[in-house]
Amino acid sequence: MDVVDKQTRSRMMAGIGSKDTKPELAVRRYLHRLGFRFRLHVSKLPGKPDLVLSKYRAVIFVQGCFWHRHANCRYATTPSSNVTKWAEKFGANMARDARNTAALRDAGWRVFLIWECGLRRKPVEKALEWLPGALLNRRRYFVNWPLATRGKT
């Protein structure tokens, strides 16, 4: 069932492939203020990660819950028309994300997936206070945040 209205949907559609989205900017500003340095949208890496922190061998993707299908997330809705088409599209997105994550990890990158719904909590500094420590902890190879429980995000 659709939980978003038409207007919200078209805003989400407009966000396809767009760089410098607001949630991504919030993550960048937060890390930069703390002294982390990174490159942006590095196209030679699989999936063109939003942030690349070479010093920490870490990449960060700020992911839209709808397009990238955040598991159990209330924002990962499925439109009620053209169901097959959407299913194909979502399937392709998820397969591509999985491939990119695997390729990055094979190449020794630590992969951080930050879902947009987690950044709805304000202030962002509070929502992301786990992130600096996780970046510094070299044993964190893969981070998927937040884990959603439908209806509770």
Ligand code: ZN
């Ligand atoms: Zn989500």
